[in-house]
Amino acid sequence: MARIVMKFGGTSMAGIERIRHVANLVKREAAAGNQVAVVVSAMAGETDRLIQFCREASSLYDPREYDVVVASGEQVTSGLLAITLQGMGLNARSYMGWQLPIRTSAAHAAALIDGIDVAVLERVFDDQGIAVIPGFQGVADDGSVSTLGRGGSDTSAVALAVAMKADRCDIYTDVDGVYTTDPRIVPRARKLDIVTYEEMLELASVGAKVLQTRSVGLAMRENMPVRVLSSFEEPDESRPAGTRRGTMIVGEDYMQSREAQGKNMERQLITGIAYDKNEARISLIGLSDKPGTVAAIFAPLAAANINVDMIVQSVAREGEKRDLTFTVPTAALAHSVDALTQAKDEIGFEEILTDSNVVKVSAVGVGMRSNAGIAARMFEALADRGIRILAIATSEIKVSVLIPEEYTELAVRVLHTAYGLDAESDA
Amino acid sequence: MARIVMKFGGTSMAGIERIRHVANLVKREAAAGNQVAVVVSAMAGETDRLIQFCREASSLYDPREYDVVVASGEQVTSGLLAITLQGMGLNARSYMGWQLPIRTSAAHAAALIDGIDVAVLERVFDDQGIAVIPGFQGVADDGSVSTLGRGGSDTSAVALAVAMKADRCDIYTDVDGVYTTDPRIVPRARKLDIVTYEEMLELASVGAKVLQTRSVGLAMRENMPVRVLSSFEEPDESRPAGTRRGTMIVGEDYMQSREAQGKNMERQLITGIAYDKNEARISLIGLSDKPGTVAAIFAPLAAANINVDMIVQSVAREGEKRDLTFTVPTAALAHSVDALTQAKDEIGFEEILTDSNVVKVSAVGVGMRSNAGIAARMFEALADRGIRILAIATSEIKVSVLIPEEYTELAVRVLHTAYGLDAESDA
Numbered sequence: 001m002a003r004i005v006m007k008f009g010g011t012s013m014a015g016i017e018r019i020r021h022v023a024n025l026v027k028r029e030a031a032a033g034n035q036v037a038v039v040v041s042a043m044a045g046e047t048d049r050l051i052q053f054c055r056e057a058s059s060l061y062d063p064r065e066y067d068v069v070v071a072s073g074e075q076v077t078s079g080l081l082a083i084t085l086q087g088m089g090l091n092a093r094s095y096m097g098w099q100l101p102i103r104t105s106a107a108h109a110a111a112l113i114d115g116i117d118v119a120v121l122e123r124v125f126d127d128q129g130i131a132v133i134p135g136f137q138g139v140a141d142d143g144s145v146s147t148l149g150r151g152g153s154d155t156s157a158v159a160l161a162v163a164m165k166a167d168r169c170d171i172y173t174d175v176d177g178v179y180t181t182d183p184r185i186v187p188r189a190r191k192l193d194i195v196t197y198e199e200m201l202e203l204a205s206v207g208a209k210v211l212q213t214r215s216v217g218l219a220m221r222e223n224m225p226v227r228v229l230s231s232f233e234e235p236d237e238s239r240p241a242g243t244r245r246g247t248m249i250v251g252e253d254y255m256q257s258r259e260a261q262g263k264n265m266e267r268q269l270i271t272g273i274a275y276d277k278n279e280a281r282i283s284l285i286g287l288s289d290k291p292g293t294v295a296a297i298f299a300p301l302a303a304a305n306i307n308v309d310m311i312v313q314s315v316a317r318e319g320e321k322r323d324l325t326f327t328v329p330t331a332a333l334a335h336s337v338d339a340l341t342q343a344k345d346e347i348g349f350e351e352i353l354t355d356s357n358v359v360k361v362s363a364v365g366v367g368m369r370s371n372a373g374i375a376a377r378m379f380e381a382l383a384d385r386g387i388r389i390l391a392i393a394t395s396e397i398k399v400s401v402l403i404p405e406e407y408t409e410l411a412v413r414v415l416h417t418a419y420g421l422d423a424e425s426d427a
Numbered sequence: 428m429a430r431i432v433m434k435f436g437g438t439s440m441a442g443i444e445r446i447r448h449v450a451n452l453v454k455r456e457a458a459a460g461n462q463v464a465v466v467v468s469a470m471a472g473e474t475d476r477l478i479q480f481c482r483e484a485s486s487l488y489d490p491r492e493y494d495v496v497v498a499s500g501e502q503v504t505s506g507l508l509a510i511t512l513q514g515m516g517l518n519a520r521s522y523m524g525w526q527l528p529i530r531t532s533a534a535h536a537a538a539l540i541d542g543i544d545v546a547v548l549e550r551v552f553d554d555q556g557i558a559v560i561p562g563f564q565g566v567a568d569d570g571s572v573s574t575l576g577r578g579g580s581d582t583s584a585v586a587l588a589v590a591m592k593a594d595r596c597d598i599y600t601d602v603d604g605v606y607t608t609d610p611r612i613v614p615r616a617r618k619l620d621i622v623t624y625e626e627m628l629e630l631a632s633v634g635a636k637v638l639q640t641r642s643v644g645l646a647m648r649e650n651m652p653v654r655v656l657s658s659f660e661e662p663d664e665s666r667p668a669g670t671r672r673g674t675m676i677v678g679e680d681y682m683q684s685r686e687a688q689g690k691n692m693e694r695q696l697i698t699g700i701a702y703d704k705n706e707a708r709i710s711l712i713g714l715s716d717k718p719g720t721v722a723a724i725f726a727p728l729a730a731a732n733i734n735v736d737m738i739v740q741s742v743a744r745e746g747e748k749r750d751l752t753f754t755v756p757t758a759a760l761a762h763s764v765d766a767l768t769q770a771k772d773e774i775g776f777e778e779i780l781t782d783s784n785v786v787k788v789s790a791v792g793v794g795m796r797s798n799a800g801i802a803a804r805m806f807e808a809l810a811d812r813g814i815r816i817l818a819i820a821t822s823e824i825k826v827s828v829l830i831p832e833e834y835t836e837l838a839v840r841v842l843h844t845a846y847g848l849d850a851e852s853d854a
Binding site: 016019020050053054056057058059060061062064065066067068069071072073075076078079080082083084086087093094096098099143144145 | 477486506525526571572
């Protein structure tokens with residue numbers, strides 16, 4: 001017997017036929033003797049419809065009342081799933097965020113979960129019951145309805161799993177797992193059976209649609225195993241031997257214990273190739289070599305809440321002018337240029353160049369920690385295809401390069417092959 | 428300054444444009460210095476959509492979960508109206524049924540209001556605020572969401588008005604008031620400026636779409652003045668002199684005090700003509716004259732929860748067979764015949780005849796109490812047109828006849844004229 005949270009996204013809840021399918025998946029877990037709490041999203045499209053209403057009502061809508069409106073979408077699907085489960089003879093009931101309660105901060109429309117009271121759930125489990133809980137919503141200390149922001153249902157599910165000390169949190173979605181890279185670019189991309197939290201966060205650009213980043217961060221802090229799988233996929237027992245369902249997202253200690261058991265022997269140094277087109281390059285030309293220049297550049301950006309990513313400083317002889325290149329989110333490019341231009345006198349640069357036609361391509365893998373030569377292999381592979389590297393950044397588990405956007409697909413394919421990630425044959 | 432409840436139905440809340448119009452009506456009352464609580468229905472069609480979901484999920488849906496689903500409709504419109512009012516610079520906030528709370532019985536999908544806590548509202552009024560409250564919903568003692576049954580928002584509004592000791596409850600709908608009869612049948616029907624609760628209840632057949640009967644009963648018990656008016660109608664100040672907006676529904680004491688003040692001098696003996704096609708006639712032929720026969724007839728019907736209305740017993744000499752005719756709701760006709768047939772031996776009748784092609788036409792008015800000849804005028808007017816009367820029933824404020832259904836329109840028009848209710852000219 002295991003204690004699990006099952007979370008279903010909007011596509012899985014879109015209409016009664018799909019809800020019936022979800023109910024069958026829940027029934028199967030319950031029939032296996034597991035204690036099950038289900039977290040649901042609103043029907044696909046419903047949250048957008050409700051947000052649109054709020055915007056039409058007033059462009060400066062009160063986030064507190066916005067939460068009252070948009071929380072209704074998950075309320076509906078929770079009740080409908082409970083009804084459907086009951087119709088199958090199961091002992092199911094819904095519990096709204098304010099009923100459990102799921103206590104949150106008062107930051108309406110972007111609330112943080114403070115805690116979840118599981119006393120009600122323990123009684124439900126004692127009665128062999130199934131609890132259905134709306135994702136995305138909670139209740140603030142003043143008794144007002146709150147929501148966690150878009151995609152918050154994943155976070156609700158992980159937080160609930162942590163609170164009820166679940167064995168794992170299963171996130172059902174419309175893809176069958178996390179891939180080594182974007183399968184639309186590389187048909188030979190492979191589904192990963194297992195990744196670490198850190199890798200999942202770095203792979204966000206190719207996996208963002210799979211799982212909300214915030215929920216991965218929470219799972220990592222709390223060491224809660226998360227499994228991503230498709231609600232439209234066949235169950236394990238009917239799959240070909242040797243294939244696992246979905247992708248497990250776990251801590252490194254879990255991964256190491258598996259390796260100690262002789263599993264994961266075939267583990268690659270690199271887990272996947274990510275890319276992110278949402279970066280723009282800024283170059284400041286003709287900077288003076290005086291102390292404090294770099295601080296003068298980044299202070300106004302930090303004040304404007306702009307996240308600076310890759311930073312490359314040209315090497316210059318003492319006393320000579322030098323250049324500095326870095327990236328910011330594309331959406332913040334205009335704002336960044338404004339902030340830098342206003343600070344031009346303090347910084348002291350001659351020219352500011354920008355380029356939003358760039359892409360950051362990254363090789364991600366915890367395996368690279370103990371292996372040299374990972375970065376070198378990347379530079380070689382890209383050089384072989386004549387792809388110019390505009391900037392480089394490395395971390396413990398990631399090597400990233402900034403390249404011209406037009407080379408995105410080529411670079412991803414080349415690196416996927418270079419690191420031995422291609423599947424044996426096209427799936 | 429007055430303290431008022433304003434209630435808006437689904438047609439008035441159907442979409443942001445209409446909600447904006449509603450917000451303007453609310454703003455006008457608040458600007459006049461009134462303390463205002465607003466009760467809203469779900470958008471027209473939304474409750475039906477949600478009920479349909481529940482039915483599809485399971486034909487035997489749990490009313491408790493049904494309430495979770497359907498209560499969401501009013502939650503959405505409450506939040507949207509609060510946002511719209513805020514957008515106009517007003518201090519408005521929504522309060523769900525569980526937040527006030529509006530305490531109800533645990534009879535899910537048909538809950539009764541036990542009480543409403545107005546402490547929160549008093550604070551809102553102290554701050555010159557406007558409270559927006561979803562109709563139709565409340566919270567049961569165990570903390571579960573409850574709903575009052577279809578049309579329950581009118582009842583929510585009246586109950587809230589009673590709890591907050593409002594001066595009146597304004598029910599905004601898509602008609603401009605209560606009429607002397609159905610204007611589709613009698614183009615010269617007049618809008619009534621004022622009716623008593625008792626008259627309103629008797630006029631339910633022509634006014635049922637205007638106001639839920641249950642809310643009128645509550646207003647009558649609590650002596651809460653209710654005004655029915657159209658949310659699409661022009662405000663009083665822009666109306667022609669001498670015309671009032673909507674229809675006031677009040678107690679007889681209020682009516683008498685107006686008459687003592689010299690108002691309502693032109694008041695008619697009869698307030699309106701109602702008709703009800705939802706009645707079916709049952710005749711039991713050849714009943715024996717033994718004691719207890721009538722009791723034997725009505726006991727099985729009462730046991731089956733069937734409301735018997737008009738009852739006519741034929742006069743027979745002692746020892747002779749006699750007949751008994753009465754009416755039941757059309758929907759209960761088959762059930763009634765079953766119950767009577769099963770009890771045939773105890774009752775002792777020769778034949779059972781039924782007819783659902785009948786209509787009950789009623790003249791309603793508190794003025795008839797002090798006036799003889801009201802019934803006689805009805806019988807004469809119908810006889811002049813050759814309309815056969817199948818049964819007669821009278822009460823303190825009503826004379827009803829059962830006639831063949833095909834004469835409905837003719838009888839209503841004839842009686843409307845006979846009692847002097849026709850407007851001077853077609854409106």
